[in-house]
Amino acid sequence: MKYLGIDPEKIKIGSFDFTCCEGCQLQLANKEDTLVDFLNLLEVVNFREISSYRGEDYDIALIEGAISRQDEVERLKRIREQAKVLVALGTCACFGGVNQIKNKFEIEDVVREVYGDDPVETLPVRKISDVVKVDLEIPGCPVSKEEVEKIVVDLVTGAEINFPKYPVCVECRRKVNTCVFDLGLLCLGPITRAGCGAVCTSGKTACIGCRGPAEEANYEEFRQVLKEHGFTPREARERIDFYGGLPEMVIDES
Amino acid sequence: MKVDMKIDVHHLTRVEGHGNIEIEVKDGKLKKARWAVVETPRFFEAMLRGMSHDLAPMLTARICGICAIGHGLASLRAIERAMEVDVPETAKVLRLLAKHGETLQSHTLHVFFLAAPDFFGVPNVLPLIESHPEIAGLAVRLKKAGNDLCDLTTGRPTHPVSLVPGGLSKAPEKHELKAIRRVLVDRIPDIEATAALFKTLSIPDFVRETEFVALKGEKDYPWIGGDLVSTDGVVKEEDDYRAMTNEYKEDFTTTKFTRLSRESFAVGALARVNNNFKFLEEKSRAAAEELGLTPVNHNPYMNNVAQVIECDHVIRESIKLIDRLLEMDLSDIRAEYRVRAGKGVGAVEVPRGILYHEYELDDQGLVVKANCIIPTTQNNANIHIDLSALVEQGLKEKKTDAEITHLSEMLVRAYDPCISCSVH
Numbered sequence: 138m139k140y141l142g143i144d145p146e147k148i149k150i151g152s153f154d155f156t157c158c159e160g161c162q163l164q165l166a167n168k169e170d171t172l173v174d175f176l177n178l179l180e181v182v183n184f185r186e187i188s189s190y191r192g193e194d195y196d197i198a199l200i201e202g203a204i205s206r207q208d209e210v211e212r213l214k215r216i217r218e219q220a221k222v223l224v225a226l227g228t229c230a231c232f233g234g235v236n237q238i239k240n241k242f243e244i245e246d247v248v249r250e251v252y253g254d255d256p257v258e259t260l261p262v263r264k265i266s267d268v269v270k271v272d273l274e275i276p277g278c279p280v281s282k283e284e285v286e287k288i289v290v291d292l293v294t295g296a297e298i299n300f301p302k303y304p305v306c307v308e309c310r311r312k313v314n315t316c317v318f319d320l321g322l323l324c325l326g327p328i329t330r331a332g333c334g335a336v337c338t339s340g341k342t343a344c345i346g347c348r349g350p351a352e353e354a355n356y357e358e359f360r361q362v363l364k365e366h367g368f369t370p371r372e373a374r375e376r377i378d379f380y381g382g383l384p385e386m387v388i389d390e391s
Numbered sequence: 392m393k394v395d396m397k398i399d400v401h402h403l404t405r406v407e408g409h410g411n412i413e414i415e416v417k418d419g420k421l422k423k424a425r426w427a428v429v430e431t432p433r434f435f436e437a438m439l440r441g442m443s444h445d446l447a448p449m450l451t452a453r454i455c456g457i458c459a460i461g462h463g464l465a466s467l468r469a470i471e472r473a474m475e476v477d478v479p480e481t482a483k484v485l486r487l488l489a490k491h492g493e494t495l496q497s498h499t500l501h502v503f504f505l506a507a508p509d510f511f512g513v514p515n516v517l518p519l520i521e522s523h524p525e526i527a528g529l530a531v532r533l534k535k536a537g538n539d540l541c542d543l544t545t546g547r548p549t550h551p552v553s554l555v556p557g558g559l560s561k562a563p564e565k566h567e568l569k570a571i572r573r574v575l576v577d578r579i580p581d582i583e584a585t586a587a588l589f590k591t592l593s594i595p596d597f598v599r600e601t602e603f604v605a606l607k608g609e610k611d612y613p614w615i616g617g618d619l620v621s622t623d624g625v626v627k628e629e630d631d632y633r634a635m636t637n638e639y640k641e642d643f644t645t646t647k648f649t650r651l652s653r654e655s656f657a658v659g660a661l662a663r664v665n666n667n668f669k670f671l672e673e674k675s676r677a678a679a680e681e682l683g684l685t686p687v688n689h690n691p692y693m694n695n696v697a698q699v700i701e702c703d704h705v706i707r708e709s710i711k712l713i714d715r716l717l718e719m720d721l722s723d724i725r726a727e728y729r730v731r732a733g734k735g736v737g738a739v740e741v742p743r744g745i746l747y748h749e750y751e752l753d754d755q756g757l758v759v760k761a762n763c764i765i766p767t768t769q770n771n772a773n774i775h776i777d778l779s780a781l782v783e784q785g786l787k788e789k790k791t792d793a794e795i796t797h798l799s800e801m802l803v804r805a806y807d808p809c810i811s812c813s814v815h
Contacts, residue, residue, distance in 0.1 A: 154811075155431070156431045156433060157456075157811065158453055158454060158455050158456040158459075158811055158812075159407050159408065159456040159457075159811050160453075160455070160456020160457070160459065160549040160550060161456070162456075163456045163457065163500075163549060164549065166500070166504065167534075167538055167548065167549070169531045169532075169534055169535040169538070170535070172531065176517065181515075181517070184515075185402060185404045185405075186404075186405070186406075186407060187405060187504055187505065187515055187516065188404060188405065188514055188515030188517075189404040189405060189508070189514040189515060190514040190515060191404070205431050205433070206431045209431060234453075235433075235438065235450055235453045236433050238438040238450075239433070239434050239437060239438055242437055242440075246437070247434045247437040248434070250434070250436055250437040250440070251432065251434050251436050251437055252432075252640065253640075255640040255642075257432055257645050259431070259432060259434070278453065278550060279456065279547075279549045279550055336546060336547060336552060337546070337552050339546070339552075340545075340546035340552035340553040340560055340561050341553065341560040341561045342546075342552050342553060342555060342560050345446075345449065372443070375442065375443060375446065376446070379446070379449075379450075
């Protein structure tokens, strides 16, 4: 791809996964219409999931997943040393994601529940920025492939990267959807950062906050909304805590 | 001649998740051939404790980035059986259509992006875009059709939106179904070309007699629920899945192993074709015969071929399902149900084999206990034992280290292991 009529040197990119489902990396291969053009812009030097070539000379490192074992800490630090730009890709990398639900329980208890008397090594789940410096966070469970493509192109071409400041609620209203609160659902759309295209609420299910907090979120007002609709603190908390991205949204027990 | 060999493939590429192949030969004798899964476990069963049942399918879909719809469906089936929910027929057909979309996208991802580079001697699919644009075209068109079908039926392919207890939260419009039907009809020549392509590839010649486990078809090729069957003649009810899987743990790997009549068994596309060949669409069956795939086939590398055949089958069956849906009332997609305590099992054939979810729910609909048994978990022991046999055969045929490494990597890939899934 030419930028301002100049053919820039191809940016080398590596994609790495840690504790996760690998669904975010897959999104990169999922946008079939533009896949070939997108790949022409980059040189993929390390992407274990789809390629046997393992180069160590990447400029941009995409990190998927959270950190839950000591060997992951070491691996992540090595990647940080090499990468000029380190991107936390997806909700697990940005906030711990569903993995951090484990942290509610005692580690020994969690291991016993799954492995019985044959324990395996595991640590409390941490997000990437708890372990190394992160240059850019792209949340989403999974990430929106359109958004990642746009951001990677912006990174390569040096354009400014902007995320919406407003919540999912705004995007949802623009689509003229029926509010899912009116369907009896507890929706985190009013406090969650937009950019997903309100994909869950457009499917008549509730937002569970995978993209973390909207800058313009009004927590006090949202607490009132939850009360008015008669949701219990337990119901609210289990959704707010689902991805670990909304620590500021505190629910009192009353 | 004395042969020493040490092969250590650390973090095998072009598979989902982290696993190592370790082979050691001393004085021409096999000392060790291991398939060691080193993925970090996530402990989903522990996370599920105390969770509202309607969040369980949302959570467990996130076990896997490829077969999220399959996990959602197994979770829903377990919940709906625990609470005795009667899902409307329209929702059942739409769910099966979503399942077919997932099978198509997952199998094409594996066949073209992960497995095909081995047959062409390239590190990934990218060089094929230049050298074999017609193959890249097939890959992109077939995969997109699968993803589009998932998008239409569940909101998106990864981590579905509209799969909810009782049915679906939203149905597609009939004009959208008609549009995707046209796309699927156009993909038939593509999948036929893929089968023709596989006719020209040389599948490694390796056979080890294996027990294959799948859902048992009654009238149709089975995908969601029903009895369990094995090629060694074992038949069990869905609820009796623990007797079909028999999980145990070995020290060198973070995944569990399973066994049935023998020391290991296999699940997945080849296991399904081996058990349910007669229920394949007529044309898919003919294509399978043309490719030398008839039951019971004991060559694990033929799993790639079985995946192509299943793609052929799901495209043809999806067209029929859409024709049924076009005659149905698409507003009747969700059953009301009463929350109650209960236990339920959901068995679903996902791309890599049978997936089981089991939940115990309390009278508030909260999960008391959960168990999920993943297809790759069931295949890991079989891969491990296949590896030993493959190396033994390679030594007899005087193969080099490089040849044995290549065949071993291809063997593991042929199973399309989803390692992150198996260590959930």
